[in-house]
Amino acid sequence: MAAIRNSDGAPRNLRAEFVETARAHLIQPWPVAGEIGAEARSGIIAGDGIYVTDIEGRRLIDGPAGMWCTNVGHGCEPIARTLYDQAMALSYSSPWYTVSEPSARLSKRLAAHTPGDLDHVFYTTGGSSAVETALRFMQFANNVQGRPNKKKIVSRQGGYHGSTYLSASLNGRPRDHDWMDSAGDMVIKLSCPNPFRRPAGMSVEAFCAMLVDEFRTTIETHGADHIGAFVAEPIMASGGVIVPPGGYLAGMRELCRDNDILFIADEVVTAFGRLGHVFASQEVFGIEPDIITFAKGVTSGYFPLGGAMISAALLEKLRQSNHSDAMFAHGLTYSSHPIGCAVAETNLDLLEGGLLAHARDTAPYFQAQLKTLEDLPLVGEVRGLGLMACVECVADRDSNNPLALDLEVGKRIDAHCQQLGLLVRPLIHMCVMSPPLTVTRAQIDDLVSILRRGITLTQDELVREGLWKG
Numbered sequence: 519m520a521a522i523r524n525s526d527g528a529p530r531n532l533r534a535e536f537v538e539t540a541r542a543h544l545i546q547p548w549p550v551a552g553e554i555g556a557e558a559r560s561g562i563i564a565g566d567g568i569y570v571t572d573i574e575g576r577r578l579i580d581g582p583a584g585m586w587c588t589n590v591g592h593g594c595e596p597i598a599r600t601l602y603d604q605a606m607a608l609s610y611s612s613p614w615y616t617v618s619e620p621s622a623r624l625s626k627r628l629a630a631h632t633p634g635d636l637d638h639v640f641y642t643t644g645g646s647s648a649v650e651t652a653l654r655f656m657q658f659a660n661n662v663q664g665r666p667n668k669k670k671i672v673s674r675q676g677g678y679h680g681s682t683y684l685s686a687s688l689n690g691r692p693r694d695h696d697w698m699d700s701a702g703d704m705v706i707k708l709s710c711p712n713p714f715r716r717p718a719g720m721s722v723e724a725f726c727a728m729l730v731d732e733f734r735t736t737i738e739t740h741g742a743d744h745i746g747a748f749v750a751e752p753i754m755a756s757g758g759v760i761v762p763p764g765g766y767l768a769g770m771r772e773l774c775r776d777n778d779i780l781f782i783a784d785e786v787v788t789a790f791g792r793l794g795h796v797f798a799s800q801e802v803f804g805i806e807p808d809i810i811t812f813a814k815g816v817t818s819g820y821f822p823l824g825g826a827m828i829s830a831a832l833l834e835k836l837r838q839s840n841h842s843d844a845m846f847a848h849g850l851t852y853s854s855h856p857i858g859c860a861v862a863e864t865n866l867d868l869l870e871g872g873l874l875a876h877a878r879d880t881a882p883y884f885q886a887q888l889k890t891l892e893d894l895p896l897v898g899e900v901r902g903l904g905l906m907a908c909v910e911c912v913a914d915r916d917s918n919n920p921l922a923l924d925l926e927v928g929k930r931i932d933a934h935c936q937q938l939g940l941l942v943r944p945l946i947h948m949c950v951m952s953p954p955l956t957v958t959r960a961q962i963d964d965l966v967s968i969l970r971r972g973i974t975l976t977q978d979e980l981v982r983e984g985l986w987k988g
């Protein structure tokens with residue numbers, strides 16, 4: 519095929535052009551005002567397995583699996599076939615008036631994996647809408663049960679639950695609310711359960727007791743009759759892969775049960791294999807939530823789908839209430855989308871057919887290899903569980919201070935790693951690694967050695983520029 523040429527005769531780089539087109543017309547998520555609607559982010563043109571190819575033709579390990587979502591990896595043929603087959607069989611049917619076979623079949627399969635009686639699902643279009651659904655359901659349920667004041671929502675500093683108004687109001691990461699409005703009066707924030715940042719000299723056990731006590735005091739202060747739900751990621755993902763102290767989630771669960779507060783486990787990241795199980799709440803943490811929200815890995819990112827698994831007992835209470843005509847006025851055009859549900863079924867086939875076992879088998883090696891990076895002076899802690907981990911950089915290991923130049927560090931490591939063949943997802947001064955679950959030991963070796971080189975180059979650069987003493 520003859521090359522398309524510019525007026526000066528030079529071959530036109532069509533692939534680079536799309537990045538410029540994006541700069542001219544696309545508003546990217548989480549932009550800063552100074553660049554909004556005018557950004558050229560890295561151009562990605564292809565994906566296969568755990569790799570993506572960037573605009574320069576470099577093959578990069580997809581360190582964050584997209585956004586913790588491409589669990590079965592890129593270019594998965596069975597899923598591609600399902601997308602085509604389902605689109606040809608039935609591309610859409612309205613969940614307002616009809617039910618499609620894939621959505622019904624999937625609901626039964628999901629129910630088989632949930633703890634306790636969480637055997638009903640409300641499908642959404644992603645994670646934010648799943649959390650939003652769970653919260654609106656809590657409000658509706660309390661209205662129907664005649665306790666309209668029991669609606670405050672408890673979340674944690676460091677958490678992330680989405681970008682719709684109410685779900686975003688729960689977020690607690692630095693900068694989340696600096697320039698954005700939120701339903702702050704509806705939300706109470708507890709401390710972040712990050713053992714790495716516990717008060718100096720305190721044991722992890724005492725830290726855990728302190729956190730549970732904080733929730734107990736909060737319930738006493740606001741009154742259990744004013745608190746409707748506690749929402750928690752079993753492992754805080756975007757907050758930096760924060761694995762809470764052992765016993766923390768069980769303690770919080772018990773307080774919820776004692777005070778009739780719904781425990782909503784936001785498993786948008788931790789479900790569908792990231793921790794080696796379809797859902798992690800019970801299998802990994804031994805807790806039985808009232809609601810589990812999910813998205814991302816349910817379709818491995820091949821189709822936007824999410825949902826909320828809801829306790830049968832809770833639904834029964836509503837059916838038995840005095841307000842059988844009260845309407846849960848909530849639904850999305852793409853709830854129960856037949857293509858999304860069919861993709862989720864094929865995705866589940868792959869997970870059940872060996873990928874969950876592979877993830878469980880590979881996880882200890884993944885964690886151990888990443889842990890070796892702790893010998894680098896810039897690295898304060900490597901932590902994680904399953905196939906999710908975070909490398910946190912610190913300015914001073916003795917005090918574990920975050921780097922004053924925190925933003926710089928993530929960006930620099932990312933830039934070096936991209937040159938070397940790894941896509942990093944820098945979260946300020948933290949590098950989060952959550953590759954597709956298909957990752958092999960040899961690929962983990964590559965990932966870790968590139969990350970080591972990227973961090974080493976960043977260290978050298980910071981010292982050379984006089985920004986860090988090393």
Ligand SMILES: Cc1ncc(COP(=O)(O)O)c(C=O)c1O
Pocket residue numbers: 585643644645646647649678679680681751755756784785786787813814
């Ligand atoms: C734990 C958690 N909940 C909710 C969301 C929001 O999901 P979505 O971006 O699909 O709306 C995310 C996204 O990263 C998440 O990590």
